[in-house]
Amino acid sequence: MGATEWGLLAALSLIWGSTFFFVEIALAEVGPLTLVLGRVAMGAAVLWVVVLAMGARRPKGWRDWRDLALMGLLNNAIPFCLIFWGQQHIASGLASILNATTPIFAILVAHLLLADERATPGKAAGVIFGLAGVTMLIGPEALTGLSDGLLGQLAVMGAAVSYAFAGAFGRRLGRFAPPVAAAGMLTMSTAIMVPAALLAEGAPAALPSLAPLAAWVALGVAGTGLAYILYFRILATAGATNLLLTTFLIPPSAIFLGVVFLDESLAPTALGGLALIFAGLACVDGRLLRFARRRTA
Template sequence: MINRTMGPAEWAMLILLSIVWGGSFFFYAIAVKELPTFTIVFLRVGLGSIGLWLAAWAMGLLPLRQPGLWRNFLIMGLINNAIPFSLIVWGQREVASGLAAILNATTPFFTVLAANMLTADEKLSWNRLLGAVIGLSGVAAMMGTDILGAQGGSPLSQLAIVAAAVSYAFASVFGRRFSTIPPLITAAGQTAGSSLILFPVMLAIDMPWRLASPSLDVWLAIIGLAVLCTSLAYILYFTILKRAGATNIVLVTFLVPVSAILLGIAVLGEALGLHHIVGMATIAVGLALIDGRLLTFLKPRRI
């Protein structure tokens, strides 16, 4: 049985995960200057997978050899990495990052629906659906008027990013089947699966043997993406998924924009506006509704 209401440990891991994934924008900004898309994505998941397997080996966790399990790792790598990463990159050729973040934040909507269809203990409820609506509106508010002037791109480009959100939603539900496997092994297996899928794509499209040798800054950015944003991030991801369920894990899509903005304020000296505060407060209400904690707090108590 999945714990639908997260405790302090799960919330702490979710916030840390949002910070790690929010910080990935800094690494991408450096890497895209010298490397093409699929090369960056493959290096991220490939090196991240190596790091995860080395950590598993150091902890005495051996690779599992069941054929059915490795089939599931390939499927998880496909729907949680290869497909959504590719769709987002393709969509963002025309769609500005602010709008892309809002479209990606529709993931909880689709997760609530997918979990309702495919699970027995994460059924649709009014508070979860309302919480998803409120959380998404908080993301839009936090983006402020910048999003109104953003480059919208073609409907097909926007649809690609929404399709990525759908893929993430089904991946969160599919990932529940790894609940009996250590999160470290699950993370390593998934990234190995996505690496196998992305490798021929990278060779066919990017032809990396024709690329110039990247600079040290780019290699440091790739290492950051692999170690922090992949190895560490997916250990946190599968730990939260195992303990708190599919609907709760995708709440990180609401928190990633918050983390990115707060990092910009702390690291780059950007200003904190009123719309940021309103947006973050609205997101907090949506999170509390989906988590169920707000209902518990408002429930009349017997004296």
Template structure:
């Protein structure tokens, strides 16, 4: 694995901005869930975001692929990266705090390393990565709480739903690496969200009925934020950071999101999460640092003349 580029002040600024956008999305989604059901919240997220990204593609005059196999890949990617995780996490947020949801969401990178090691021959599970995965899963168990796992109630099920969403994200990452080639990131994101909408609209109609349209202003604002800002614009910002900072540094966003979500949940919704959740996040953070490896390397000694 090649070393990640050094973080410039500009890259740090973009990382912080993305963390703020995604951290606030947990509050926006929870606000919308006060009035709309979970599957409808996903439809209101993927469909406007897809339209916004296709508008961006048209304005940039980016080539749109015509290969049916690539569009089928977009559909699968939309299911794995949007439809499944968005639905599971939206339902989970009905029963657990937004801050805890963001902490559990941080395990996406842990699953990503494990899935990549199982699928790709060049992503071996080295001792350092195995340590990171172990710490990450220990953090998940700590954040959820061993007693909660033993009791297993609706809260435990909600937390496991969020974990299921992060596993789906990891599977999407492996799928995207394997099949999504030949399309620009913007087109891939637009196609993925389109595929998710094609799945979610009929599913929502069948399970929940037509999504409500007579919504309160605060719900409309929340939907507008998490669909257009935290999804469409965030994807464009994500790929911009990827270009200037590298994939290794993007992992830092995972650690920067929970503090934002926890703070906003406490300020706006008076949410309080258990001390075990903070301890779990600390373990997850240690696991991500171990997998990244840069802080564990010995600094090079300057050569003497």
């Protein structure tokens, strides 16, 4: 990767790390499902502008929109709802750490569902480290009953599992240009979230005040629309392996914003869990192991 790719990677990590911060602010006046609806709708609008400018092939027919609806459900509607609900009960930094387990669950899902994605020894070690980190994060609280804090953590972990299934299912969308797939799934996510938000939370009586509204707009326009544009740009020039580095970079930015601006704090067990999850991600990525082998050779 050159300087441009590293800059784009840092920008994407900061944007996605800041989404946990924006969610925390917006939840003060906006319900979680309504917040999801606004996020996916604004993200879809941004991406359709890009698709129309590209002149790319757009989805047509029942099969295209069915697959995009399933992808939108797994990659947007379900995980966003779980994360936003969970952040009502846990700190944004902790939510970002639990969200970082997505590649760990992706390995398990791919191993079970995809014949050409069997787990290697390095990936298996990554899963063990990652699950150990999750165990340390949740700690003995799991043995004392289902408190709001525990349910919030489980909700964010459920989002990571949903992302993992989305990764496996997303292979079926290879017939679309990436921005088209993203715009299509966000459009279908919007269609899914309109009745869900109205039935669960009703129509908003008024717009939120300036800070929650600004956070909401930033979440949709930057945290979704712009983020996907950067995502596909990095994917095209640096590849999927380098894109995995965002998983390492998102929690530090989310933790920093939560500590500085939201007066959050993390328990030592959370930091220990983060270290174990990062060790697992390092095993999955394999970069450090390859570097060590080259040095030894």
